[in-house]
Amino acid sequence: MTEKKYTLTDHQSGTELELPCYDPTLGPSVLDISSLYGKLGVFTHDPGFGATSCCESNITFIDGEKGVLVYRGYPIEHLAEQSSFIEVCYLLLNGELPNADQLAEFDESIRTHTMINESLLRFFNGFHHNAHPMAMVTGVVASMSAFYHDSTDIRNPAHRDVFAHRMIAKIPTIAAAAYKHSLGQPFIYPRNELSYCGNLLNMFFSVPSADYEVNPIAEEALDLLFILHADHEQNCSTSTVRMAGSSGTNPYSAIAAGISALWGPAHGGANEAVINMLEQIGDASQISKYIAKAKDKNDPFRLMGFGHRVYKNYDPRAKIIQAMCHKVLQNMGQENAVLLELAQELEQIALKDEYFVEKNLYPNVDFYSGIIYRALGIPTSMFTVMFAIARTVGWVAHWAEMVADPTSRIGRPRQLYNGPGLRDYTAIFDR
Numbered sequence: 191m192t193e194k195k196y197t198l199t200d201h202q203s204g205t206e207l208e209l210p211c212y213d214p215t216l217g218p219s220v221l222d223i224s225s226l227y228g229k230l231g232v233f234t235h236d237p238g239f240g241a242t243s244c245c246e247s248n249i250t251f252i253d254g255e256k257g258v259l260v261y262r263g264y265p266i267e268h269l270a271e272q273s274s275f276i277e278v279c280y281l282l283l284n285g286e287l288p289n290a291d292q293l294a295e296f297d298e299s300i301r302t303h304t305m306i307n308e309s310l311l312r313f314f315n316g317f318h319h320n321a322h323p324m325a326m327v328t329g330v331v332a333s334m335s336a337f338y339h340d341s342t343d344i345r346n347p348a349h350r351d352v353f354a355h356r357m358i359a360k361i362p363t364i365a366a367a368a369y370k371h372s373l374g375q376p377f378i379y380p381r382n383e384l385s386y387c388g389n390l391l392n393m394f395f396s397v398p399s400a401d402y403e404v405n406p407i408a409e410e411a412l413d414l415l416f417i418l419h420a421d422h423e424q425n426c427s428t429s430t431v432r433m434a435g436s437s438g439t440n441p442y443s444a445i446a447a448g449i450s451a452l453w454g455p456a457h458g459g460a461n462e463a464v465i466n467m468l469e470q471i472g473d474a475s476q477i478s479k480y481i482a483k484a485k486d487k488n489d490p491f492r493l494m495g496f497g498h499r500v501y502k503n504y505d506p507r508a509k510i511i512q513a514m515c516h517k518v519l520q521n522m523g524q525e526n527a528v529l530l531e532l533a534q535e536l537e538q539i540a541l542k543d544e545y546f547v548e549k550n551l552y553p554n555v556d557f558y559s560g561i562i563y564r565a566l567g568i569p570t571s572m573f574t575v576m577f578a579i580a581r582t583v584g585w586v587a588h589w590a591e592m593v594a595d596p597t598s599r600i601g602r603p604r605q606l607y608n609g610p611g612l613r614d615y616t617a618i619f620d621r
Contacts, residue, residue: 196221200230216251216260233604245432246595249282249587250423257503257552261421262286270510275416275580276300276386282421282587283354303359304380304389306367307337314371323575324453326368331361332446342440344593353441354586361582362386365575366393372571387412390579395567407521408566411514415562418507418555419577421584423500427451427458431585432592433601441589448585449578458574458581461560464495465529465570473528474535485545495557496540497550507555515558515565522565529561 198207207229210222220243223234236242251260259266262281269278273287280288280296288296313333317326334357335342341352363380370377370393378393388404391412396402422428431448435441452458471480483491512534519527537553540546563573592598 194219198226198230205230217253227604233606235606239429244424244429244601245592245598247424247588247591248285249591250421250584252423252500254500255503257506259422259506266418266506267510270414270417273417275413275420278417278420279358279583282583283590299355300359300386301382301384301389303356304363304382306360306363310334310337311367311377314367314377317371319372319374321372323365323368323372323572324449324578326371327361327364327575327578328446328449328453330364330368331449332443334360334442335440338442339440342442344435344438344441347594350441350590350593354590357441357445357586358583361579362390363393365572365579366390368575369394369572385409385413387416391566405522407518411518411562411566414514415511415559415576416580418511419559419580421581421587425457426454427581428585428588431589435589435592436598436601438600441586444589445582445585448581452578452581453574458577460494460554460556461563461577462570462573464533464556465560465564465573467494468529468532468536471532471536474532477532477536477539481539481543493536493540493546493551495554496546496552497554503550504552505554508553508557511555511558511562515561518562518565529564530558533557533561 194211194213196209196211198209199205200207207225209225212220212222214220227233234242249262251263252258261269261278262285264281264287269281273281276297277288277293279300280293310330310333313330314326317329338353338356341349341356343349367377376398378396378398380389380393384392384404388409391404391408392402424432427448430451431444434447435444455463471477480491480493483489484493515530519530537557540551540553560570560573563576564570568576
């Protein structure tokens with residue numbers, strides 16, 4: 191990372207301030223304004239942090255203009271085609287792809303840490319039968335520090351590694367328990383001989399009264415979805431994990447904070463909104479009507495799954511996932527083929543419409559992921575939970591990076607205050 195200098199001049203006072211500017215490996219240069227308030231007495235104002243670098247990170251890079259996503263320097267297309275989710279987990283946590291022995295050791299560690307404490311498992315009985323699964327998952331993850339407090343010294347690298355493995359291994363078990371509780375079915379314990387995604391499918395869909403065989407296409411599709419969702423730079427939930435973790439709180443609380451942020455419909459709930467939208471449109475004959483509604487500023491209808499806060503081009507993950515949609519539907523049955531055909535027709539019409547082209551509203555990963563989840567038999571109420579399972583490794587990697595950074599400070603944004611000016615207190619009888 192090279193450094194250059196920019197000079198900022200206050201034309202009212204004539205004061206000049208030299209600001210360092212850093213050139214990263216990839217992406218735009220970053221102007222260091224940390225001395226701005228101390229030297230000139232002013233803050234910067236950037237609602238939503240759209241042009242603000244909040245940290246230095248080596249994990250993930252996005253080029254929104256070109257539609258590029260890389261994990262530790264590896265293009266998402268390469269990883270999706272050649273890697274596995276467990277290998278991507280190792281990469282995000284450790285910075286390099288593992289050799290065969292390292293991958294085998296890491297995989298075994300994750301497989302053998304999938305059980306959760308029985309007392310923690312009984313927590314689910316305290317939730318109402320129709321509680322949202324995300325509410326259950328958030329509560330149980332936040333409670334994990336009460337059961338695994340032997341590894342919450344955030345300054346101890348060994349503790350951080352134990353936490354990372356435990357969190358990644360146990361989040362599918364917690365998610366499956368939430369799903370089974372919502373169905374009123376008995377909890378299914380994890381099986382060490384199954385793969386990460388195979389184990390999740392078994393815990394979701396097997397019952398004690400019958401044998402269950404994991405469908406390899408379903409397993410492959412889930413593994414791909416998890417790779418694509420594993421990390422996405424400084425998004426809302428990841429930034430929340432970093433913000434919470436910057437206080438020095440235990441790591442389970444930081445991850446629970448990220449899960450809460452992910453629950454928002456503008457973040458992790460988007461794929462569920464896409465399914466609801468497609469069902470609302472109904473069939474291809476209605477697309478033109480709904481395209482017009484989406485362009486009407488006075489109409490609340492919006493095309494879900496189009497556009498992205500960062501991407502101003504086609505989301506690279508959407509291209510990858512579209513092909514998997516066809517493979518899953520061919521293997522798992524055609525009940526959801528109508529939704530896929532409708533989605534593709536909608537995509538083609540929208541991509542040719544000047545309104546959407548001018549606004550760079552291209553399909554994102556949420557546009558197709560919900561169709562795959564639906565085909566796998568996963569209900570819409572669990573879509574965001576599935577996102578949380580995949581994103582956990584990204585949250586853990588960012589948390590670990592932040593904690594290990596000696597320059598890291600507690601997050602403390604400032605504000606543009608526009609409330610009342612200074613005034614005297616008036617006694618209640620004189621008001």
